[in-house]
Amino acid sequence: MRRLVCFVVSCLCATxxxxxxxxxxxxxxxxxxxxxxxxxxxxxxxxxxxAVNSKGHVGETSTGARxxxx
Numbered sequence: 001m002r003r004l005v006c007f008v009v010s011c012l013c014a015t016x017x018x019x020x021x022x023x024x025x026x027x028x029x030x031x032x033x034x035x036x037x038x039x040x041x042x043x044x045x046x047x048x049x050x051a052v053n054s055k056g057h058v059g060e061t062s063t064g065a066r067x068x069x070x
Contacts (some may be wrong), residue, residue: 036060 036058038044049061 036044044060046064047060047062051059053059
């Protein structure tokens with residue numbers, strides 16, 4: 001029981017000395033519904049990267065299921 005009390009007190013003391021985190025800044029953006037047109041049966045899954053090239057073409061990498069012909 002004594003160890004538990006010591007552990008709780010040390011956790012409280014450790015968190016009390018941490019500096020307060022700043023709030024994240026608001027980012028201005030414009031949402032465009034249905035921007036990407038995917039073939040039937042495909043979805044993005046988890047998108048891990050998005051890039052725009054010098055011509056304005058948007059590309060993405062994702063872990064979504066891909067159709068493969070056998």
